[in-house]
Amino acid sequence: MAGHSKFKNIMHRKGAQDKKRSNLFSKLSREITVAAKMGMPDPDMNPRLRLAVNAAKAQSMPKDNIQRAIDKASGGDDENYEEVRYEGYGPGGVALIVEALTDNRNRTATNVRTAFSKNGGNLGSEGSVSHGFERLGLIEYPASAGDEEKVLEAAIEAGADDVESSDEGHTIWTAADDLHAVASALEGSLGEAENVKLAWKPNLTVDMDEGAASTLLKLVDALDDDDDVQTVWGNYEISDEIMAKLEG
Template identity: 40%
Template sequence: MGRIFEVRKHTMFARWDRMAKQFTRIGKEIAIAVKNGGPDPENNPALRRCYQNAKGVNMPKDRVEAAIKRAMGKDKTDYEEVVYEGYAPHGIAVMVETATDNTTRTVANVRMHFNKLGGSFGNSGSVAFMFNRIGEFKIKNEGQNLEDLELELIDFGLEEIGEDSEGNIIIRASFTEFGNMAKALEEKGLNVITAELKRIPANTVELNEEQAKEVLELVDRLEQDDDVQQVFHNLR
């Protein structure tokens, strides 16, 4: 019984840690969105996207509003978005998106994670060419016909449409059409759960279980870093 309790407690703390990380990431996205486009979501598409993503991870509305107020205050933190590149063990390409108020600290930490876990920190452009930047939208499946939806969205930059393992509709658009697609989905009244910019590998690499474990250990270490927003890789 005690063992079961310990397992449950560990799972609960892991879930809390993951939630806290998600809230921190969205808080930084809000700060950047407010800095670039102001505090009114009606006139700031990036901030509207933050609202959608906050809802997708069950971030309370009062925490979102508090983050907006902080971003407008005189003691606000100015975050800079910086992307780092490198290789995980066994030649797996990795891209690390960060939002930081101290690039010296961030680059040192990211380099340390790569070096400690058998990877190699790369120069700008060393792996970026292996990834395509796209906009990905997760839509609540409310019985829409995917073929009809595909025809409706093809003129707004649609590249792919399908379903995830939970039955939600996944829509992908080119990076340059992200804003047009977001506007189209909004005007059609579709229930957007999340809207994110992602880096999708052009080709993936398959490893055995032990090798993949080494790669994912580095990915996990990077994702736990407070300055890291997202990590992308080409492991299959």
């Protein structure tokens, strides 16, 4: 168990997501509908749906919206989304993994390729960068959940593999197959998490200078703006100083 290492900027800045609340709700709804279609429409009987609902609640998505997304799965609508993963390189050689849910692979592939090419990146083939990442379960709690010792103890008890704590909050890692069980156990001891999802964690990270970071964030924003893109993961680190300059 590690308690001090940091995991920052791997998933794009939360602030950017907050500014796009309606877009974010649309993406969360799509994930809920897909999860409900793939299994039971009851979160207690469907681990993926439970994770999707928890993620929506963490973003303060209204209960009515959540229920509508679940109902849509059993309502006989003819929208069929499939999961697609794109891999490529951004400015400075940064490796990026883009997860999408789409009903039109050609449209999504074109949009993702365009975002890469217009913002200093190159789309690669499947498997071109994912070998440098681990597929893990990610659970995030705010600093208010407790001090480092309390969260570490709860995480060990719940069966987590690793904990990273900072002034900003706590990041808890699990094996991908254990995510649902660990998240449920932690909910009992620490309350509802801020974020629960499957993640791509890089084995090594790349420190970005200001110029490369600026272009990279434009690329990530362009990808985030696409309705089909669910999450963008990368192996980049941007210092607080550079981030403050770019957001200033």
